[in-house]
Amino acid sequence: MADTAAKRLKLSPVTIGTHNGHFHADEALAVYMLRLLPTYADSQLIRTRDPALLQTCHAVVDVGGEYDASVHRYDHHQRTFNTTFPNRPTKLSSAGLVYMHFGKAIIAQHLAVSEDAEEVGVIWNKIYESFVEALDAHDNGISAYDPKAVAAAGLEKRFSDGGFSLGAMVSRLNPNWNDPTPSDPVQAQAAEDERFLVASSRMGEEFSRDLDYYTKSWLPAREIVQKAYATRLDYDSKGRILVFDGQSVPWKDHLYTLEAKEGGDAKVLYVLYPEKPTPDAKWRIQAVPVSKDSFESRKPLPEAWRGFRDEKLDEISGVSGGVFVHAAGFIGGNKSFEGAKDMAVKALDI
Structure with a gap:
């Protein structure tokens, strides 16, 4: 029983x-x-x-x-x-x-x-x-x-x-x-x-x-962001430009974590990445938000560039190959990496 x-x-x-x-x-x-x-x-x-x-x-x-x-x-x-x-x-x-x-x-x-x-x-x-x-x-x-x-x-x-x-x-x-x-x-x-x-x-x-x-x-994006962060001085002596060579990944969380770990006042202001992982891809330049969920950028793209496209953008920015800059200044595009980089470098001092 x-x-x-x-x-x-x-x-x-x-x-x-x-x-x-x-x-x-x-x-x-x-x-x-x-x-x-x-x-x-x-x-x-x-x-x-x-x-x-x-x-x-x-x-x-x-x-x-x-x-x-x-x-x-x-x-x-x-x-x-x-x-x-x-x-x-x-x-x-x-x-x-x-x-x-x-x-x-x-x-x-x-x-x-x-x-x-x-x-x-x-x-x-x-x-x-x-x-x-x-x-x-x-x-x-x-x-x-x-x-x-x-x-x-x-x-x-x-x-x-x-x-x-x-x-x-x-x-x-x-x-x-x-x-x-x-x-x-x-x-x-x-x-x-x-x-x-x-x-x-x-x-x-x-x-x-x-x-x-x-x-x-x-998680797989973490290593890619770490590598990009480690080479940021190649594009700006103060490390204010981050470049993803190949394709973009979810980067915001990892970037803020890396910055907090390193300490100091130096912050990344612009992130550059291709629109798709192909050699002929156009490139984006994105202003880093103040925080992950913020609509406010640390340094928006110059006000004079905002809302313009193509040749008109080239004329105003002085950089050839421009595609667009959003009216809010948080993102823009260029036909090439060199053009996107030149836009970022120029925007740093405006």
């Missing part, structure tokens, strides 16, 4: 527990991330607030009032909870907790390397800062800007962006208050669980796209 019970227990699926009722982006993503791992790949989901049922689960996220990684309990609602991701200020949600503990395993599995590989740590930090942290802040009611400082500055929003987030997307997947609900409690819970699984899948798609981008595009 005991033997049969033991076999039954062994054959029972691994379960993940979270709360039922209105669902949010953090537990939707937490469940998805866990299911990326072999242990939870075929797991059963139990959505309940019943402590007895939650006690039977292998892992519990966003409910239960307990954070204890040793027994896979990842709730953040208790008064004493104040855990943050290493070197970040934002209190974690259930998504941040799961990512902090399992993110490296997910990334290592994706890259087919060991968890202690240097690139795993780099991407683990990057994905938290670029994706997961905003979700943690949203779930914990933490504003991107200090509300008191915003009020003191007299700043007001120009438009509402409340619906333009992943959190808002998940919220819209919840049932409306007046949607018809099955009278049978089991059927009603099953219908709600189906909606949650849609939300979990949607959050997971975005997470997986981010993971793909940072592992397959962003």
Whole structure:
């Protein structure tokens, strides 16, 4: 008899527990991330607030009032909870907790390397800062800007962006208050669980796209940016021009990191790259933004050049082969590398 019970227990699926009722982006993503791992790949989901049922689960996220990684309990609602991701200020949600503990395993599995590989740590930090942290802040009611400082500055929003987030997307997947609900409690819970699984899948798609981008595009670009940064003095004695010979790559994050690591006041002002990886490609000259997401450039292309094209641009700039300069001055083009370089060198002193 005991033997049969033991076999039954062994054959029972691994379960993940979270709360039922209105669902949010953090537990939707937490469940998805866990299911990326072999242990939870075929797991059963139990959505309940019943402590007895939650006690039977292998892992519990966003409910239960307990954070204890040793027994896979990842709730953040208790008064004493104040855990943050290493070197970040934002209190974690259930998504941040799961990512902090399992993110490296997910990334290592994706890259087919060991968890202690240097690139795993780099991407683990990057994905938290670029994706997961905003979700943690949203779930914990933490504003991107200090509300008191915003009020003191007299700043007001120009438009509402409340619906333009992943959190808002998940919220819209919840049932409306007046949607018809099955009278049978089991059927009603099953219908709600189906909606949650849609939300979990949607959050997971975005997470997986981010993971793909940072592992397959962003990370390989790092070495290319490092090489370009190391040779920037070949084009300007102060290192203000960065050249990608071959093709452009995602460079902003890596450039800012390299500059911060080196220190000092010298900053790259213009980045040059071919429009496509062919010998006859036209070249672009791009002004470096003040920050990654800023529309303000460190040094826009000269105002007198802006909005002009072709021969007229050649005449005004004094550089032949001009293609265009954007009206906002953040980007321009030339038919050749030499022309783009001459535009950049000339723009430095205007």
